[in-house]
Amino acid sequence: MSNIEQTLSIIKPDAVERNLENEIKEMFKNKNFKIVKEKKIQIEKSEAENFYKVHETKPFYNDLCSYLSSGPILVMILEKENAVLDNRELMGATNPKDANDGTIRKKYGISIDKNSVHGSDSIENAKIEIDFFFKD
Ligand code: UDP
Ligand code: MG
Secondary structure, three states: OEEEEEEEEEEOHHHHHOOOOOHHHHHHHHHOOOOEEEEEOOOOOOHHHOOHHHHHOOOHHHHHHHHHHOOOEEEEEEEEEOOHHHHHHOOOOHHHOOOOOOOOHHHHHHOOOOEEEEEEHHHHHHHHHHHHOOOO
């Protein structure tokens, strides 16, 4: 029985700026994620505000949207069995200080805001987020 899923991953500005794209992509490939589509873009703040709408009441919302639109990002569709949860596990906790060894955020995250990667948190949100960046 196969349970192939897709999820949206973003390598955030702090990691692109430090040229960590290839290292992070290797971590995905080593865990059997297939990178189905990818594109490097810079988004407008208004687009970041739409993308992170779920957080609009949070105190960190404005800074978060400024940050995500502050430089180039690499947006990817990742595919494997249980992709959504497995990506969340590989990313590690939101705050790199709390992230487990072997996770992307433990290895590369700088702080809770500059935590190097985004990943969808549910199958439903993965579909919405993939459409957000890749629907033509
Ligand atoms: N974030 C922040 N301060 C906080 C909590 C979150 O700057 O106190 C940022 C952080 O970059 C995080 C993003 O907001 O990745 C989205 O928050 P969420 O709780 O969805 O964390 P994630 O799903 O990225 O682990
Ligand atoms: Mg989230």
